[in-house]
Amino acid sequence: MTSFADALGLTAPYYNLGLVIIVLILFGYMFRSAKNTYLLPWKYLFATIVIFIFEEIITVLDIAKIIDVPAVVFPLLEMVIITLFIYLLLLQKEYLSKLRK
Numbered sequence: 001m002t003s004f005a006d007a008l009g010l011t012a013p014y015y016n017l018g019l020v021i022i023v024l025i026l027f028g029y030m031f032r033s034a035k036n037t038y039l040l041p042w043k044y045l046f047a048t049i050v051i052f053i054f055e056e057i058i059t060v061l062d063i064a065k066i067i068d069v070p071a072v073v074f075p076l077l078e079m080v081i082i083t084l085f086i087y088l089l090l091l092q093k094e095y096l097s098k099l100r101k
Contacts, residue, residue: 010063013056013059013060013063014060016052016056017053017056017057017060020049020052020053020056023049024049027042027046027049030042038092038095040088040091040095041088041089041091041092041095042088044084044085044087044088044091045084045085045088047084048080048081048084048085048088051077051080051081051084052081054077055074055077055078055081058073058074059074
């Protein structure tokens with residue numbers, strides 16, 4: 001690997017956590033201000049972001065050699081994130097089809 005790729009691999013989880021903090025603030029504003037909005041898909045999206053935060057924290061701790069994570073953990077967390085995302089899209093599609101009828 002090049003030194004740029006190594007540096008990016010070490011710093012990306014920290015940048016991801018910083019950007020997720022901004023997203024969590026935006027979710028807080030949305031959940032407080034949305035009164036007559038269908039929020040169920042957004043709650044699932046929030047759950048995926050919480051799982052992503054957990055994954056990034058594990059990644060940072062693994063890079064810092066604080067914990068030793070088995071290789072199977074990250075693909076399992078990614079699978080849960082993708083499954084929840086697909087489910088929230090299906091919920092939104094169903095909701096929109098009910099509105100059209």
